[in-house]
Amino acid sequence: MTELLHNPVFLSLAAGVLIVLGTTISGCWIKAKKASLEADLKREMIERGMSADEICRVIQARSSVGCGQSKGDD
Secondary structure, three states, X not given: OHHHHOOXXXXXXXXXXXXXXXXXXXXXXXXXXXXXXXXXXXXXXXXXXXXXHHHHHHHHHHOOOOOOOOOOOO
16 A cells, blocks of 8 residues: 555546546535525525516626526527
8 A cells, every 4th residue: 555655656646536526526516505595595585575577687687697598508
């Protein structure tokens, strides 16, 4: 086992795997957090009695994606 820790190829591969895993996990966490915050905002606006059009305008103002669209739609 200690032989692997002295092998530069193994260390390079291990570092690469850790970097990829770290960025993937953090990217997924950020995406989930944004979705959670947007859901909380929508729930709060519904509780305030805002109409669907008003909610849509607020969401459009916060992002470049319009209501009923996904980022891949043009």
